[in-house]
Amino acid sequence: MAISEKAPGAGTKPGLRREIGFVGLIWASEGSIIGSGWLFGAQGALAAAGPAAIISWAIGGVAILILALVHAELGGMYPVSGGTARFPHYAYGGAAGASFGWFSWLQAATVAPIEVLAMITYGQHYSWAHGWEKIKGGQHVLTGSGIAVAVGLMAVITAINFLSIRLLARTNSAATWWKVGIPLLTIFVFAIAQFHTGNFTAADGFNPYGAKGILSAVSTSGIIFALLGFEQADQLAGESANPKRDIPRAVIGSIILGIIIYILLQVVFLAALPASQIGHTWANSAFTALSGPFAQVATLISLGWLATVLYLDAVISPGGTGLIYITGSSRVSYGLSRNGYVPTAFERTNKRGVPWVGLLTAFVIGCICFLPFPSWRSLVGLITSASVLMYAGAPLSFGVFRNRLPDAHRPYRLPGGSWMSPLAFIVANLLILWSGWTTDWKLGVAILIGYVILVANRVFKMNPITPQLDLRAAQWLPVYLVGMGLIVYLSDFGPLKHPWFPLWWDMVATGVFSLIIYYWAMAVALPAEQIQYMIDQVVVPEEEEVL
Numbered sequence: 001m002a003i004s005e006k007a008p009g010a011g012t013k014p015g016l017r018r019e020i021g022f023v024g025l026i027w028a029s030e031g032s033i034i035g036s037g038w039l040f041g042a043q044g045a046l047a048a049a050g051p052a053a054i055i056s057w058a059i060g061g062v063a064i065l066i067l068a069l070v071h072a073e074l075g076g077m078y079p080v081s082g083g084t085a086r087f088p089h090y091a092y093g094g095a096a097g098a099s100f101g102w103f104s105w106l107q108a109a110t111v112a113p114i115e116v117l118a119m120i121t122y123g124q125h126y127s128w129a130h131g132w133e134k135i136k137g138g139q140h141v142l143t144g145s146g147i148a149v150a151v152g153l154m155a156v157i158t159a160i161n162f163l164s165i166r167l168l169a170r171t172n173s174a175a176t177w178w179k180v181g182i183p184l185l186t187i188f189v190f191a192i193a194q195f196h197t198g199n200f201t202a203a204d205g206f207n208p209y210g211a212k213g214i215l216s217a218v219s220t221s222g223i224i225f226a227l228l229g230f231e232q233a234d235q236l237a238g239e240s241a242n243p244k245r246d247i248p249r250a251v252i253g254s255i256i257l258g259i260i261i262y263i264l265l266q267v268v269f270l271a272a273l274p275a276s277q278i279g280h281t282w283a284n285s286a287f288t289a290l291s292g293p294f295a296q297v298a299t300l301i302s303l304g305w306l307a308t309v310l311y312l313d314a315v316i317s318p319g320g321t322g323l324i325y326i327t328g329s330s331r332v333s334y335g336l337s338r339n340g341y342v343p344t345a346f347e348r349t350n351k352r353g354v355p356w357v358g359l360l361t362a363f364v365i366g367c368i369c370f371l372p373f374p375s376w377r378s379l380v381g382l383i384t385s386a387s388v389l390m391y392a393g394a395p396l397s398f399g400v401f402r403n404r405l406p407d408a409h410r411p412y413r414l415p416g417g418s419w420m421s422p423l424a425f426i427v428a429n430l431l432i433l434w435s436g437w438t439t440d441w442k443l444g445v446a447i448l449i450g451y452v453i454l455v456a457n458r459v460f461k462m463n464p465i466t467p468q469l470d471l472r473a474a475q476w477l478p479v480y481l482v483g484m485g486l487i488v489y490l491s492d493f494g495p496l497k498h499p500w501f502p503l504w505w506d507m508v509a510t511g512v513f514s515l516i517i518y519y520w521a522m523a524v525a526l527p528a529e530q531i532q533y534m535i536d537q538v539v540v541p542e543e544e545e546v547l
Contacts, residue, residue: 022246029233031229039314039317040377057263061227066427067424071251073248090401091525096470102454108329117379147374155363157322162354190269196271225380229324326363339465341463345462384431385432391428392425394424422515433491437493437494437495
């Protein structure tokens with residue numbers, strides 16, 4: 001008998017199948033973490049912060065780990081498909097749930113195209129691929145033929161997702177063994193072949209850009225983007241064979257492994273750089289122009305065989321990450337439909353239990369992204385901010401569940417949750433601050449587009465479920481979004497020549513504002529009875545069996 005998540009009264013309607021074990025879950029998260037970020041992250045961080053980028057990776061790792069710990073408890077409590085989009089719905093009702101659901105879907109749907117861009121950029125090593133990109137504004141951007149190739153690659157990734165979830169998990173698990181193994185091989189070989197300790201103080205020094213450089217690198221150079229993905233185990237919770245045991249272990253284990261790998265990669269990339277690649281400043285050194293950083297450095301230090309392996313990995317690693325994010329986006333849209341936010345068409349599954357409408361929508365949106373965002377770095381900032389904004393919903397939901405449902409079963413209970421939860425919310429908002437105004441205003445536009453879509457679904461009644469907006473429970477949300485935008489604009493990370501909040505004071509302002517919003521949100525959250533009623537609309541997996 002297959003176990004499936006479905007709404008009461010759904011009868012024998014095809015649904016999601018619970019076929020993924022622990023290895024499939026942790027590899028789903030790890031396969032998302034080890035993607036194009038490892039191919040470009042060390043290069044971008046070094047240019048942004050100099051050798052102090054090692055500190056940036058540590059800060060980013062701790063920040064993401066704090067958020068991951070919160071997700072681990074939530075995922076174990078309520079193992080539903082598209083969990084990150086649905087926890088705020090249970091805690092705050094329709095208005096807040098719709099908002100965080102849109103943030104979640106936006107993040108998931110835009111990762112696959114950035115992975116495709118990474119594959120094409122590394123492909124510039126081969127002469128037959130030279131026509132796919134051109135240099136514009138110091139970045140590798142797609143040409144017309146490049147866009148056609150990118151669409152074709154998106155089609156391949158989407159087609160693989162039409163396999164059953166069991167076959168998909170096996171496919172991703174096999175790819176992830178490779179994806180984890182190659183960075184580890186690179187760390188080992190680089191450390192032995194060439195390790196110049198003098199590089200740590202070369203050019204304009206270890207920390208040429210001060211605290212601002214270190215903190216900016218966390219959000220804007222690809223560090224947070226590289227560490228994203230631990231939540232994929234939560235997104236697939238509705239298809240986990242033993243979710244309450246496996247989801248927390250998969251979330252925590254994947255992020256710890258990812259942090260270790262990325263810090264070591266930054267160290268060996270820096271130490272392996274030949275003197276010819278280091279100029280008078282880290283920001284303007286020769287290595288910043290490399291289209292395939294690790295592979296080209298391997299060639300420069302006479303490791304041609306490793307370079308060949310890395311060019312192959314530049315297809316497998318991003319391809320695997322794009323694969324699982326297309327999977328995740330279709331499950332998020334499935335969950336949004338179950339809550340009544342988007343049309344019921346997104347709940348349609350084929351005979352293999354695959355939500356095919358969500359897959360096709362993710363494919364179309366991914367292809368559209370190639371037009372306004374034709375380069376890897378042009379997409380990084382937007383995805384990072386959207387992801388962090390999505391993550392911000394988890395500590396808020398966590399706090400509500402701890403306060404309103406203290407006796408609910410928690411397979412994993414986060415130690416110190418009463419203070420870890422507001423800390424996680426502060427961390428999420430600091431990451432938004434460090435992303436800077438140039439990135440955050442674009443996120444604001446994307447948020448407005450999402451609200452137009454969500455309102456249209458409600459006005460034209462494309463879903464028979466009409467969730468209550470619960471505006472009282474979401475009264476803090478517009479203040480939060482506008483307030484964070486103002487803080488970023490008036491901060492040292494904003495466009496003002498003389499910011500209202502200089503460095504450090506902007507972080508204090510963000511912390512104080514975050515605590516105000518957090519405790520305001522706790523005070524107006526839905527009552528326990530209403531929360532439990534909405535949770536019960538998705539039948540507890542262990543109590544539901546479908547022939």
